[in-house]
Amino acid sequence: MQWVTYDAGEGIRTGIIDGESVRGLAPGTTLEGLLSRGVETLHEAGADARRSPTEVRPLEDVKLLAPLRRPPSVRDALCFLDHLRNCNRALHRDPTLHPAWFQRPAFYFANADAIVGPYDDVPIAPGSGMFDLELEVGAVIGRGGRDLHPDTAEEHIAGFTLYNDWSARDHQQLDRAQGIGMGKSKDSAITLGPALVTVDELEPYRRDGRLALELSASVNGQELTRGCLDQMDWTFGEVLAFLSRGTDLRPGSVVGSGTVPGGCLLEHVDTPDLAGFTRWLQPGDVVSLRGEGLGETSQKVVAGQDVIPLRVLG
Template sequence: MKWVTYEAGDGVRTGVLDGGSVRGLAAGTTLEGLLTTGGLTEAGEDAWRAPAEVHELAEVRLLAPLRRPPSVRDGLCFLDHLRGCYRALGRDVELAEVWSRSPAFYFANADAIVGPYDDVPISPGSTMFDLELELGAVIGRGGRDLHPDRAEEHIAGFTLYNDWTARDHQVVDMAQGIGMAKSKDSAITLGPALVTVDELEPYRRDGRLMLELSATVNGEELTRGTLAQMDWTFGELLAYISRGTDLTPGAVIGSGTVPGGCLLEHVDTPGLGDFKRWLRAGDVVSLSGVGLGETRQTVTQGIDVIPLRADG
């Protein structure tokens, strides 16, 4: 099933896509709640059999399928993305051995979730605003200390994930050395739907999903890639994340950026690569994935920075 969260004039509702229509459940039902109670499958059957309402898709506004997940972590499972960033920065692309020991991840801002067609303001004070093409896995069944061969059984479904990044703020974050902060704090796009695992089984090859993902800026393709390029699988990522801690239903785990799926790997800035520029107000950014749908968002001007001190 393809689960959506939407507005149709009488508040936020949850439902499933049926071609060009949405079959909605009763008011107050949320995907977060259904995942927590384990009622996703039964609720989906109810939506098909006896929906509380039905709307044409063109009549509703799609929101992020999970508007406030209990947690968001973002991995780095495509090491060629890291090599591409290093290359653009003029650094040695030979990765340290630590990158082959375990998949890296950081905790992202669950309060920064935006919908698949929402405008995205540039982070305050940023002149190097970037997109990142990713896939998000949503946990359906909780657990801890998961085995990498079975951890994917805990995934309820997948959604497109745009990890908007202020690259100039990231320089500060990395210099301070305690993790991603204001560079990753302003927006994370999820949507347009949470597509359940069973819907994507036709794209599984040799035990792995082979979904193709792509990103465009103003209609110009930035990159196209597949999950076959992942150096760390979702099973390995979830197993590592769950060591000694609980993964809870509704948690979102990002795959990391598909190689070439951010401007840092391309942008024409002194010392960098060959794309035209960083994002600016008016740019339209779209992500798409086979079986997952498409996001389409306009970048808008951000607010000015408020000085922290009178002299600064």
């Protein structure tokens, strides 16, 4: 099933896509609420939406929002090591990775209050002159757990959605200097959508045990990169096993795959021949992500708020 959160002018609703229509559930129903009661509840609600929806709307008449507007948590992993190699090459002229990257997956907690929909305008992070996109896929937890095994942890995933980890690269330099992890550089916007596509719907794309979804990103209609989800160095099963060590993964939580290699402007800073795109995002740019089986996002970048200055210590 393809679960969506939408607005048809009479309040925000949750439903499923059925062809060219949306079959909605009762007002007040949310994906977060359904998932909190278990994957079985989600499946039963989907069957209800097919059999006896509260409303049916043409898809073209509704505005699709982020399917999960306020998930319990958002974590972003880094599963494609070539993305990091490319970034290191652009920043330091050296693609070599520290041995730690091969010992365990890396992740950080992202801002669940910064989620935007798949067609919403995205303001540039305040004060940033190096605003960037990141092409990712988000896994949504359907069944909670702790200390999961990497061989079975993917069974806890309810479905997947496109994920754009908007990034302020100039702010990121200060975050790194402070040494306590990602901060304001990753705090302004996270795109989810257009739908939460359940695992069973994506089974035709599975190859050798992995989802082989073709993914791409473009800016102003010009393709930036193209890749495949099955090229992850760390699998979602391994990531979820690591994330759940000594802590609970809650239903509805989102875990990002990390950036598909080539899926951000930073990776192309010194290699314009790869995409012909040699600058950072500016107001008016249109950024689109596409994912096989997942749909497409399309968002306009707009000017951000002016920075209210802080005093400088010392």
